[in-house]
Amino acid sequence: MTEGRTSEVPGYGYGAPETAHSPLGMEDLDLLKQTVLFTAEDERYLRMAGDVLEDQIEDVLDVWYGFVGDHPHLIHYFSNPDGADADYLGRVRKRFHQWILDTCRRPYDQEWLDYQQEIGLRHTYEKKNETDGSYGTPNHIGMRYVIGFIYPITATMKPFLANKGHSAEEVDKMHQAWFKSVVMQVTLWCLPYARDGYF
Amino acid sequence: MTEGRTSEVPGYGYGAPETAHSPLGMEDLDLLKQTVLFTAEDERYLRMAGDVLEDQIEDVLDVWYGFVGDHPHLIHYFSNPDGADADYLGRVRKRFHQWILDTCRRPYDQEWLDYQQEIGLRHTYEKKNETDGSYGTPNHIGMRYVIGFIYPITATMKPFLANKGHSAEEVDKMHQAWFKSVVMQVTLWCLPYARDGYF
Numbered sequence: 001m002t003e004g005r006t007s008e009v010p011g012y013g014y015g016a017p018e019t020a021h022s023p024l025g026m027e028d029l030d031l032l033k034q035t036v037l038f039t040a041e042d043e044r045y046l047r048m049a050g051d052v053l054e055d056q057i058e059d060v061l062d063v064w065y066g067f068v069g070d071h072p073h074l075i076h077y078f079s080n081p082d083g084a085d086a087d088y089l090g091r092v093r094k095r096f097h098q099w100i101l102d103t104c105r106r107p108y109d110q111e112w113l114d115y116q117q118e119i120g121l122r123h124t125y126e127k128k129n130e131t132d133g134s135y136g137t138p139n140h141i142g143m144r145y146v147i148g149f150i151y152p153i154t155a156t157m158k159p160f161l162a163n164k165g166h167s168a169e170e171v172d173k174m175h176q177a178w179f180k181s182v183v184m185q186v187t188l189w190c191l192p193y194a195r196d197g198y199f
Numbered sequence: 200m201t202e203g204r205t206s207e208v209p210g211y212g213y214g215a216p217e218t219a220h221s222p223l224g225m226e227d228l229d230l231l232k233q234t235v236l237f238t239a240e241d242e243r244y245l246r247m248a249g250d251v252l253e254d255q256i257e258d259v260l261d262v263w264y265g266f267v268g269d270h271p272h273l274i275h276y277f278s279n280p281d282g283a284d285a286d287y288l289g290r291v292r293k294r295f296h297q298w299i300l301d302t303c304r305r306p307y308d309q310e311w312l313d314y315q316q317e318i319g320l321r322h323t324y325e326k327k328n329e330t331d332g333s334y335g336t337p338n339h340i341g342m343r344y345v346i347g348f349i350y351p352i353t354a355t356m357k358p359f360l361a362n363k364g365h366s367a368e369e370v371d372k373m374h375q376a377w378f379k380s381v382v383m384q385v386t387l388w389c390l391p392y393a394r395d396g397y398f
Contacts, residue, residue: 028343031272035347037354073230124397143398144227147386148234150349151379155236180350187346190389198323198392199342 011131022117042177050104080136120189210330221316241376249303279335319388
């Protein structure tokens with residue numbers, strides 16, 4: 001199912017040869033996992049979350065895109081001089097959809113680590129507008145909003161995790177696993193933003 | 200009460216003339232607040248959290264220091280070549296205590312913004328070991344652990360907020376306000392880590 005979607009996602013390059021390589025390895029990832037208390041139990045709850053979210057992802061994206069659309073300083077990054085670019089928004093949205101599935105279902109291995117580096121670069125001057133061609137949108141998203149997004153991306157997810165009749169404890173465990181993964185991924189996305197030797 | 204403590208906290212320089220100035224202003228802070236959905240209601244719940252936490256802060260710090268102590272890659276930053284430095288740990292701990300109170304009680308104004316810049320710098324090559332003199336501890340904390348700490352510093356707080364008989368809704372609102380503030384502060388601490396023009 002994930003495979004099926006993948007080919008329809010514009011600019012999605014998971015595991016592709018042109019994807020960036022992370023300067024980090026499995027040992028770095030292991031220490032980061034320890035820092036956010038991410039364990040095998042969280043992996044299991046992310047798999048559960050994937051099944052819970054699968055048919056709700058467009059609703060999640062409606063919430064996130066609504067939030068972005070309500071804030072001029074955020075929709076700015078999806079806008080050309082004429083205003084919000086629907087085509088660009090649509091392309092990014094398909095990758096965002098896939099990202100939710102990947103967060104829940106991909107093994108967090110070297111290929112995954114490499115793709116976090118690619119995602120990070122795609123928010124910066126290096127690659128922001130490279131993936132989708134020339135849309136006239138800003139060519140960099142400030143690190144402040146990449147980190148700041150940890151809050152809305154985490155908090156808004158809980159009601160969706162509760163929509164399929166799981167116990168309060170299961171919902172909370174899925175949500176904590178999601179929270180940990182988001183913090184870990186945002187951390188990795190910030191690598192290309194850091195001064196040499198500061199990450 | 201806060202005033203009373205302040206003078207006993209080694210290296211605490213809130214509002215002091217030698218404290219760093221943030222390159223950001225109130226407009227930047229307002230946009231960051233919007234990004235993490237931080238409102239006047241959160242300010243009220245942080246004040247409530249301050250009253251709830253006041254006599255539990257040493258217990259919170261026991262949890263956090265226990266977590267750091269259990270992980271060699273984290274206690275590393277508090278260690279000299281002979282091992283963990285109890286004196287250095289103790290000085291930082293007093294500032295950490297004060298930071299919890301400041302998070303709950305200080306107005307988030309330009310002085311506060313300046314102190315976030317100071318805290319950020321004190322995690323980097325620029326100022327890490329300047330505040331406490333020469334302890335032989337590492338002179339920089341990687342940005343990955345500054346961001347990664349959002350998870351433990353947020354998740355471990357909830358039980359303490361529930362310890363004073365508030366309703367589940369009040370506890371959750373205090374916890375969400377804490378979460379938002381932590382994300383916002385960690386974001387600001389990362390400013391000195393970013394390449395020029397990347398923040």
